[in-house]
Amino acid sequence: MNGRPDPITPADIKNPVCPSSEQKAEFETKEGVDRGVYRDDIIDICMDAYDRKFNKFTAELSSGSVTTNLVGDVASGTLTTVAGVASPKAAKRLSVIAGAILGIQGAVNNDVYANKTMSALVSAMQVKRLEVLTAIVEAEKADPQGSSYTLNRAAIDLRKYEDAGTLFTGISELNKAASNAATKAASDLATAQRTPSLSVNVALRNDDANERLAQMTAKVRAIPDTVPGRAKLDAIAQKLNLKTDAGDATKLKAAYIIAELVREIGLLDVSDQPAKMDDLETKVNPLF
Amino acid sequence: MTVEIVAKVAASASLDVINGIVVQNENTIGPLTQIGIDKGLTALTFAVDDPPAQHAVISKDIDGTPTIPDGSTVIDTDLILLIGLPTLCTAVRPN
Numbered sequence: 302m303n304g305r306p307d308p309i310t311p312a313d314i315k316n317p318v319c320p321s322s323e324q325k326a327e328f329e330t331k332e333g334v335d336r337g338v339y340r341d342d343i344i345d346i347c348m349d350a351y352d353r354k355f356n357k358f359t360a361e362l363s364s365g366s367v368t369t370n371l372v373g374d375v376a377s378g379t380l381t382t383v384a385g386v387a388s389p390k391a392a393k394r395l396s397v398i399a400g401a402i403l404g405i406q407g408a409v410n411n412d413v414y415a416n417k418t419m420s421a422l423v424s425a426m427q428v429k430r431l432e433v434l435t436a437i438v439e440a441e442k443a444d445p446q447g448s449s450y451t452l453n454r455a456a457i458d459l460r461k462y463e464d465a466g467t468l469f470t471g472i473s474e475l476n477k478a479a480s481n482a483a484t485k486a487a488s489d490l491a492t493a494q495r496t497p498s499l500s501v502n503v504a505l506r507n508d509d510a511n512e513r514l515a516q517m518t519a520k521v522r523a524i525p526d527t528v529p530g531r532a533k534l535d536a537i538a539q540k541l542n543l544k545t546d547a548g549d550a551t552k553l554k555a556a557y558i559i560a561e562l563v564r565e566i567g568l569l570d571v572s573d574q575p576a577k578m579d580d581l582e583t584k585v586n587p588l589f
Numbered sequence: 590m591t592v593e594i595v596a597k598v599a600a601s602a603s604l605d606v607i608n609g610i611v612v613q614n615e616n617t618i619g620p621l622t623q624i625g626i627d628k629g630l631t632a633l634t635f636a637v638d639d640p641p642a643q644h645a646v647i648s649k650d651i652d653g654t655p656t657i658p659d660g661s662t663v664i665d666t667d668l669i670l671l672i673g674l675p676t677l678c679t680a681v682r683p684n
């Protein structure tokens with residue numbers, strides 16, 4: 302193993318099939334719009350041939366007549382990676398039913414998993430082929446006379462189109478999707494970790510106390526994010542013996558206060574809650 | 590920035606009590622965003638925001654399948670404690 306491909310030899314340079322050397326030579330004799338039309342005709346012929354081969358290939362994949370252990374193993378690993386970076390919600394739901402899954406996992410038919418793997422690979426190949434096809438069509442439209450998008454250049458894109466219909470491309474595309482999903486999951490986690498979370502113990506509250514509490518917290522939430530607004534929140538926090546940081550965002554200050562108001566009522570006996578609300582209103586309402 | 594308050598409810602609470610607590614705290618804190626269990630208590634997470642127009646409702650999943658009424662959006666599915674028992678439940682909000 303040299304760490305690089307072997308140098309090419311004359312035997313490696315084969316006559317291309319589509320477009321052929323003869324077609325390329327014919328293209329060079331054309332001028333103007335005829336040149337573009339001829340190029341497009343050859344591209345259509347080649348794509349049609351590649352499409353028929355691809356459809357036959359994917360049909361064989363689906364029927365199971367073309368599979369290898371290597372492909373199966375690699376593809377299954379890829380799909381496991383995709384599942385591993387599912388959205389936090391999906392992951393959470395999966396964890397809830399994990400016990401059930403563990404119980405039936407042994408009974409899962411390998412063919413079912415293999416079919417899903419192949420289905421995902423075929424979809425990934427189709428997406429990549431569509432990307433290349435779009436690039437070819439756009440290049441054709443941008444150069445109707447074939448002056449810069451020559452048949453030689455089209456041949457390079459046609460090779461990409463052919464290569465897009467391989468399992469290796471499919472696996473590569475799935476890995477890219479998994480990597481993108483992992484990046485997003487990491488970003489979501491970082492966002493979640495920046496989100497402050499406050500905790501209070503609660504029980505059902507007396508209706509009257511709850512209504513008065515809701516009115517008070519609505520007033521706290523309505524305090525604007527201005528210098529006087531932040532000063533007002535600091536004053537309320539101080540009245541409730543809360544320590545807030547001067548650098549805290551307005552919304553965070555408000556949340557500390559709301560959490561404290563809910564906590565004050567918290568687990569008090571229902572009959573004691575109205576009196577507690579009287580006390581809180583006396584302290585806080587003059588500051589709004 | 591989203592700020593959330595986690596309201597913790599006694600493990601012995603029934604589903605009716607928990608739904609009552611959801612309504613009360615959506616009015617005082619803001620919309621329910623998550624349900625779960627934390628340190629032996631049912632944890633209901635509320636975003637600090639204006640009360641939602643429609644209150645969230647929590648119901649038990651049946652055979653692992655959530656009950657989602659037509660015209661409702663799922664908020665969260667997780668285990669919570671109902672009369673001491675971990676129970677798979679789903680919180681939804683009518684649209």
